[in-house]
Amino acid sequence: MSVKDRLKELGVELPPATTPAGAYIPALRSGNLVYTSGQLPLVEGKLPRRGKVGAEVSLDDAKTDARMCAVNALAAVDALVGLDAVVRVVKVVGFVASDPSFTSQPEVVNGASEFLGEVFGEAGQHARSAVGVAVLPRDTPVEVEIIVEVA
Structure with missing residues (x-):
């Protein structure tokens, strides 16, 4: 099954790649690795919520x-x-x-990790860092970047 078929099975339609908000590109290939820039949880170009996790934003x-x-x-x-x-x-x-006071950053980032596992199965298992920060661009609660190996 292709990855796009798997996404369709999961009910996920990929949006167009986001337009950079600065002097960078959304993704870069170097050898057999693709590095993405940090991605915000934009839905149709808008943040669904703003604020700090554990205050204005729930863990879920x-x-x-x-x-x-x-x-x-x-x-x-x-x-x-x-x-x-x-x-x-x-x-x-x-x-x-x-x-x-919020210390459950790994549980938050599980949202990305679990999704990648659903999409890629065993090939979706990865190394990971989950970092708590004071503020992110546009007051988004979460930002994620990934590195993938490509053929």
Whole structure:
């Protein structure tokens, strides 16, 4: 089954790759690796929510946002090389804008990790970092970047 067929089975339609908001590109291939820039949980160009996780944003909503970040990261990979070129997900880095008392960043980033596992199966297992930060661009609660190996 192709990756796009698997996404369709999961009820996910990839959006167009997001337009950069600065002096960078959405994804870059170097050798057999594709690195995405940090992806926000944009839906039709808009953030579904703003604020800090553990204050204005619930863990469940932030996990949903992390999943959307991963969807947008796959859109960037698809625009550059096509999703069927992906051999495996190598690494996920998730940034969580957190209230100082919030310490469940890994649970938030599970939204991206679990989604990638659903899409790629065993090839979706990856190394990962989940980092709490004071603030993210546009006051988004979550930002995710991925590295994938391609054929």
